[in-house]
Amino acid sequence: MSQEFTTKLRIATREKLGKFNSMRDILPEGRQVQPGEFWDVVVVTAVDGSQRDAYELQLSDKVDRKELPLGVNYKVFSDPPGPKIGNGGSTLYALQQLNDIYGKALDGQRVLLIHAGGWSQRLPSASALGKIFTAMPLGDPLYQMLELKLAMYVDFPFQMKPGVLVTCADDIELYSIAERESVRFDKPGFTALAHPSPLSVGTTHGVFVLDCNEKSTHSEMGNVSCLRFLHKPSIDEMRGGGAVCKSQSRCVSISDPEFVYTDSTYYVDSNTAKSLRNLLKELGPLDCEIDAYGDFLQALGPEARIDYTSNTANVTTKESSLVEIRQKIFHLLKGTPLNVILLNNSKFYHIGTTSEYLFHLTADAVLRSELGLLSSAFSAHVTENSEGPSGHCVMYSVLDPSCSVGAGSVVEYSRVGAGVSIGRGSIVSSCLVSDGLAVPDGVFLHSLCVNHQHQTGFVTVAFGIDDNLKHSVEAHAYMDELKLFGFSLAECLSHWGLKDEALTFSAHASSCSLWSARLFPVCSDQRSSFSMSVEMLQAVLSGSTFTFPKDTELMSMQEALKCKKLEEMLEFRKGLYKDITQGKGNN
Structure with a gap:
């Protein structure tokens, strides 16, 4: 991306942040945003009741501290008990719950639906x-992904007819458009944002096949019809499907000679949202995962083909009912x-993994410039210049001035004592x-x-940054097959003085993972919880031994989440928060 595109993106992003800050920070006491000025309803989805409780507590705190615009209905909807239903199932149930609350009034509401x-x-x-x-390391008080999402979409409600904008919780979309242009969601059906991306990125995203007669690469923004949507296609499928574009315009920010337009956020008008609610009635209780992108968008466009419904290559759990449900979705949405x-000058950032989180917050100079990210944000007793290129990131934390944080590391929501040294490329959280x-x-x-x-207890989980917690054997x-810090579990247990049978798994299943390992x-x-986990870690890395105190009980990450104490x-x-805002920060 040229400096010209980067500069435009940075300016546009700062304008959005400023507009959002004016809504949450500078409004007269008690003033609420006016109809059409912002979202009527912001919905966050949760996987179950426990997660819903956690989200509602945090939203309530944010509203009380006036960190979010007032006059907006903030809702949390959890998936029903039972099988996982995916973000597509969550979309359908969220629409149903909105209808239960608002009835016919929902037809006039502008809703932001965030899958979390x-x-x-x-x-x-x-x-x-x-x-x-x-x-996220910006803002005072500190931004979280919720505030960043609301800021990046701050212009959308004013240019949007009633309906629902669907997005995910772990990505950031930045874009700039010309002054005379605006992103408008005012057409029937679905309207999706599209970002120019290398072909390699297209293999892990959704890709749009556009009408060749309508392609618009001669301005920073264009509105076109989509013939067909491809979900995580191979490069050959992109080429064969006509999705590959040639970069012949100075208005497209990507420098690759060939590129594709990939997906992120999409809008559904109110009439189509009704159709989706009816779809849930037709499907009945869901017993499999539905993808809000792959299973909805692949049914759209004049060249949509039903053959994708039997392709389960990208499905984690292959339920027998999936193909039948996909076919029903296809026929209803066809x-x-x-x-x-x-959005020809736009960027899409995903921060859903430890490595992505570390890179984007500590080493990604481009994103730092575009968003104005800080090395130290909303923290106390950090002695260096918070805007300097330190190579690490400290957020919402109280650090003794004598401690050190290595390059590429993130410290968040923590208290760090005197003389502590945190190595390179690590995450210390809560x-x-x-x-x-x-x-x-x-x-x-x-x-x-x-x-x-x-009784109240504490568990500090410790993993290697590159450990795969989802990998099941x-x-x-x-x-032998599960690796922790690069070592087999057998090696780790030997350093901790535990026998094989001492390690039990919290899930009574035929497979095991680091997620379920006690x-x-x-x-x-x-x-002491943190200190003991660090001692265990150091014993493995140094080849020494660690002995647990008598009667110590072990817990898995999975179990800890089930019995967490949110309050x-x-x-x-x-x-x-109190110590940071008062500038005390005493350990």
Whole structure:
């Protein structure tokens, strides 16, 4: 991307941030946003009732602190109990619950629907309190992904007819358009945002096949019809389907000679939203995962083909009813228009994994420039220049001035004592760190408050940044095939003085994963919980041994989430908030 495009993107992004800040920070006391000025309803989806409770608590705190615009209905809807239903199923149930609340009045509402369900196994620091509440290093008070989403979409409600805008919690879309242009959601059917992307990116996203007669690459924005939508296609499928474009215009920011337009957020007008609500009635209770992108958008456009309904290559769990349900979706949505807004100067960032989170917050100079990200945001006792290129990121934390944070590391929602050294490329999240401790390079540490045997306890989970928590193996093979910090579980247990049979799994299933492995000690206080997990970690990395205190019980990440104590975890953050705002920060 040329400097000209980057500059335009930075200016446009700062304008959106400024407009959102004026809504949440500078409004006269008690003034609410006016109809049409902002969203009527903001919906966040949750995977179950426990996650819904966590989201509602945090939203309530944000509203009380006036961190969100007033006069907006903020709702959290959880998926029904039972099988996982995917973000497509969540969309259908959310629309049904909106209809139950608003009835016919829903036809006049502008709704933002943010999918934030799931356990965030690739970014476990967001597992307990949610991806949409992931910290971002800007703003005072600190932005989370929710505020950033609202800021980036701040211009949309004014240019949008009643309907629903569907988005996900772990991505950021930046764009610039000419002064005379505006992103308008005013057409029937679906209207999707499209971003020019390399062909390699198209293989992991949705790709639009556009009408060749309408392609508009001669301005920063274009409105075209989509003939067909391809979900995670191969490069050959992109070429064969006519999705590949040639970069012949100075108005398209991508420098690749060939590119495709990939998906992110889409709008559904109110009449089509009614059709989706009727779809849920026709399908009945869902027993499989539906994709809000692959299963809805592939049914749209005049050249949509039903053959995708039997392709389960990208499906995690292949339920027998999936193909039949996809075919019902296809026939109900067939003929519905798919309009595409080409954002020719735009960027799409995904931050849903530990490695992405570290890179974008510490090493990505381009995103830092575009968003104005800081090295230290809403923190106390950080001695360096918060806007300097430190190579690390500290957010919502209280650090003793004598501690050090290595390049490429993120510290969030933590208290860090004197003389502590945090290595390179690590994440320390929601932790209470004792004086003098040394955190190794490339590790993830996150503390949770839990209810253990009717008492309050603390568990600090510790993984390698590149460990795969979702990887599942047969039960008989877990000791050698599951890797923790790059070592087999058998090696780790030997350093901790545990026998193979001492490691049990929280899920009574035929397969095992790091997510379900009981590896982490339950401690009576947060400080000793962190210290003990660091000692375990150092024993493995140094080849030494660690001995658990007598009668120590172990817990998995999966179990810790099931018995987490939300109020206590949020109280810890409130204590940080108080010390940061008052400038005290005493450990």
